[in-house]
Amino acid sequence: MPVAASAIYFLNLRGDVLINRLYRDDVGGNMVDAFRMHIMQTKELGTCPVRQIGGCSFFYMRISNVYIVIVVSSNANVACAFKFVVEAVALFKSYFGGAFDEDAIRNNFVLIYELLDEIMDFGYPQNLSPEILKLYITQEGVRSPFSSKPSDKPVPNATLQVTGAVGWRREGLVYKKNEVFLDIVESVNLLMSSKGSVLRCDVTGKILMKCFLSGMPDLKLGLNDKIGLEKESQLKSRPTKSGKTIELDDVTFHQCVNLTRFNSEKTVSFVPPDGEFELMKYRITEGVNLPFRVLPTIKELGRTRMEVNVKVKSVFGAKMFALGVVIKIPVPKQTAKTSFQVTSGRAKYNAAIDCLEVWEKSGYNTVEWVRYITKAGSYEVRC
């Protein structure tokens, strides 16, 4: 029950086809018209990501100003299709160096075609790891005249990489300086009711790793969670609670982590891919200290005016500080004019905001190569 996508379309917001790639011949070419007619031009757009029209199923996602549509004619694993789109976009981003939007697609359509050919075969998703794909899908354009034998140079390399036993790491890497960088990025999420009680509060963290190591190293990561290795205390999941152990509620690991060993021994061991990757994600719900306290008050001044007062108070230590804190205040659709009074920072009115969120970013360095970053959590306060 794999995806078995029959076709993939990239559409812009007007519905023009940017890229179309048919993998199977069981859907007609007019499928994209059906999508435009029955989904894009109706209010349904953006509500339900799975739609069935005339025997075909459409799975679609909007990414910046592009719709990516997967057309499927038979039963398929939907979760798999969406995961594929997400991963494919991440892959494109890493190729383009940043944004994935209509312009980027225009600029790189050949590359996208080549990638689509590689990452999906007859509708079945294939390896999407950018580290590996970059080794042999290179849009080098026209080869310069001085490298007269084009097939000689890149090929032997690619052979090794593609055929290696470990799918995500090529053999024979050598670095003068073997380095590992570890970023622990955590974000605090909060859902607060209108009465000021915390409904839900958790920290989701991810460990980003950047490896420049020679050979085929086998790494082991110790965590100070309850079930994990208590003895290794220099790697802390939460700096605020040093010394104590933390229970990790949920974890997910990168493909390279040996899950069987984690299951039996509770150690995170892995052969890392070369370069940057996300090693694991986790979630903590217990013992979360909120970095901010947000106190909103709303006063209605007559029938046409409203006053919103948001007080944000930081509760973290004096040595740390937050960068780029954004506060979004939703206002009724009919809002005509706003005026601001801010004690610090800037404010602007943007009519298209629909929720109150506080974005915060703070960072601190502890060890040379391990960083803890708390980042971009979403605070949602109902009022």
Add this chain to the structure above:
Amino acid sequence: MFPQFGATAETLSKASTMVFRIGTDAHLYDDPDDVSIAPLLDSKFDSEKCEALKRLLAQIAQGFDVSNFFPQVVKNVASQSLEVKKLVYLYLLHYAEKRPNEALLSINCFQKDLGDPNPLVRAWALRTMAGIRLHVIAPLVLVAVGKCARDPSVYVRKCAANALPKLHDLRQEEHTSAVEEIVGILLNDHSPGVVGAAAAAFASVCPYNLSLIGRNYRKLCEILPDVEEWGQIVLIGILLRYVIARHGLVKESIMLSLHCTESSHSEKDGSDVDFRLLKVPIDMSGTCDSEFVNMVSKCYIESPDEYLSRSSYTNRVSFELNGTHFTSKTNDDVKILLYCTSPLLWSNNSAVVLSAAGVHWVMAPKEDIKRIVKPLLFILRSSNASKYVVLCNIQVFAKAMPSLFAPYYEDLFICSSDSYQIKGLKLEILSSIATDSSISSIFKEFQDYIRDPDRRFAADTIAAIGLCAQRLPNMAYSCVDGLLALTKEDFLTKDFGSGDQEAGVLIQAIMSIKSIIKQDPPSHEKVIIQLVSSLDSIKVPAARAMIIWMVGEYSSLGEIIPRMLTTVLKYLAWCFTSEALETKLQILNTASKVLLCATGEDLWTFKKVFSYLVELAECDLNYDVRDRARLLKKLPSCNLGSQGPEEGTNGLNEKNVLHVVAKCIFGRQTREVKAESNNYRFYLPGSLSQIVLHAAPGYEPLPKPCSLPLDDLNVPEGTHAVEKGPDYSGTDDHGTSSGPLDEESASDYDSQHSITGSSGSGRSDDNEFTSEENDNADPLIQISDVGNASENQNGVSQSSPANLGELMSNRALESWLEEQPGSSNPGISEQSQVCKSSARISIRDVGRQVKPKSYSLLDPANGNGLKVDYSFSSEISSISPLLVCIEVFFKNCSSETIMEITLVDEESTRALDSADQAAAVNESSMKSYDNVPTLVPMEEIPSLEPGQTTRRLLQVRFHHHLLPLKLALFCNGKKLPIKLRPDIGYFVKPLPMDVEAFTDEESHLPGMFEYTRSCTFTDHIGELNKESGDGLLIKDKFLAICESLALKMLSNANLCLVSVDMPIAANLDDASGLRLRFSCEILSSLIPCLITITVQGKCCDPLNLFIKVNCEETVFGLNLMNRIVNFLVEPALF
């Protein structure tokens, strides 16, 4: 400041920008045709070709048809530059199906690339070749895939696995077994990457062939965590199906929770005891809705047809699962599957988590299911779209087993960024997992939701509150209070006229109240009173109708309601005229209900109000209301007493009947519409069908428990079968004691042949047998000791790498090619073990018996009495080698003379189109033959008398050796379209050669150019039976077989019989080892084509034939082989 932050991503992207020349193709995309593309394609510089191809690609991307460049693009497939090659592949894949003939031109190039030392090139070639998906090249692709499945490179093997579904998709039955065999090989691969792709192939090629999984079950389980994530998803599904088919459901799992209680009554053995112990705590805590679960599990297993037949019965057929269908959690296969899938719950890929959760859901013992909860909740944090999918699945889990998710209700609270669908799902889940302890905080949430600006969502929330109250009766009072307050509040806001949305909320609120009251009407009497009293303020018709309905339904409930009825009815009668349609109807209903139940002093008032209402209604504008009024006027007349004059005559009897009817219509409580979930159908977790809630095409339920018999698994692996082969042929009837007899008969046989052989004139000049009339009736047999034919065979294969040298770079492939000969073809290797030596004979009289088969071109019925038959002639055209000679027989079956018969080409213009050339013709030769017409004009038949037959020789050039040629037949001035079907067997001419030349030539065409197939042959049986029945001269069985085989070959193809090898040492009954060689060359290109047929089996039984074709033109060779197999299998006509 922390400059390092975010640097990682940026540096990487910067680096990639430098390396990959990102973002330079936009001008090509925007104006793809501002430069003329054609000259660029023919340019000698790769850079210009690239640009042209990119421009074409841009047009494809935007949906323009640029297939007219096909021939030019295909030429570039031979380019050395990988870049160009890749772009050409992209183009080819897009248009190959539209232009099959030109696409075929690229095949030889792919064949060459398949031998490239670079695995990337091999893999891409294979992928593109398989992606072209033309029926014609399917056999070729199959051969290539078979080869690549044994490639040393993991990547190529993976591509081979990926090519299998493409092959399967062409639906060519004859390849199925071969494809399945390759799937088996790849599933057994030691590299996890290949296994993942093989699993996908298995799922699409042969999902029912679970015995294939059985062989490697353990290994597949163990390799599962290392398989690529996409492969994991497929593999998990396959393993689950296998375990269910093999062992059935797990007794301790949730799927059988209801069954356990049922079956435990019947069970009487010792296991009963602990079984109950296990069961009790679950029942006590009431963790799962067993009926619901039962239905879910039933849905998982039954196919859509079964579901339909089940739901058509009024009584549900009970779930037939007897004891044999259970297995226990202690089963090793179950254990290992659960053990290997549980780490996957931590996977980064949400789809993998979902699949693993699905396995645990179906297979895991109830106490272990909870481990799927947290991972499922965690993947709720991925993209919005995935969130929706995950929630759809959680919904079923939570309904079946609310206790699983009950403690985590907070995770399902709504965020402002959720879409409407997600909100709805979350509400539904929340209302099904609410418990007495969590309900208070859930209700607090709900209160927030009700104030949501999205009123649709608010209405849904109110519905959810109703559901919660039904699930938790303790909460009913507070729910109803809250809802009542809401109806009043909403009434206040409604004056602002916020429209339909607001009305929807109100209606939903009343609906929820109604459903709560239904649970326990007596305790909610006050609620009804409050609602009725607010009737005046509620303006929404649907809401009013519902309240009025409640009045009628609960009119006799409690103390207060009956007392207020008169007032209410009067009020309703007063406002009747201003009501909307549905309210009017409801008022009429209510009035009659009240009237029916009324007793005592109120009766008179009710009667008056009722007749007033009926009168009003009878003149209503709406016919529905008028009809209702007329009906009601009749029905409750009994309670109205004798009113009209017409009533009196009917007497009491009818009144009673009417009363009963009225009671039935308006009478007591409408029957509970119970468990609407019975109409639900559930689908396997993770499937599309589960999300769209109907069986999507290709949806497969779980296999029937224990449907996979044990014997299937005991089938030995391929190697065993091969080892058994010779065994079987050696010891069949005679047993071991027949050794001496065999020897004797063999020598007998030997001498007999040598006698006849010596009298022969040799075997060199029998090549022209087709044209030469030979009067010698006796077969001329010459025995020449050719030593060990099988050795020869192996020698050829082993020397192949060296001979391949000029065609492919063999360094990288050497090891790969070496392991291949023999083992890939069990038939030949087997045979080589059996026959120790063989004799070579020649058959001389065959040519005389050859009768080319005749086909009908025109039926007398269609041709006004003209019958046209044709047969392929072995003559060779003197005009051009591209022409095939065909003998055409015209016969006049009518009673009149037919005049001026001639045959012409349908579209003579097409002959000039070089593009329509057969693929068998290579490019250079193609040009020189351009001027050859499709049909050499036939000599006209001026007139044909009735009953007369005339023969004409037609010289035709077929454009393609598979597609029929359209011709037009003119007779009597009329045009009749006819189709001439080509026979590839006559696209060749005999190529006389001796055996040495044959084997030498054969050794030059190994590997890629060699194809084998097997088939059965039965012609000889009739021949043998006929002779034994006649009792005359009993011919040697072997000779009879040879003759019938050779005859069959020669009458269906223009071949030259090179040699016939006979086994000597084998017993007389065993024809194994008989080998016939034929040679020919392709008419158009003069490329030789060698055919070897090896026989296996007993003389009197159907024989297994192994046909081997060696030909440089791969497409042609394959098609020729297929043709040969086809006619060999055809039964002979006597």
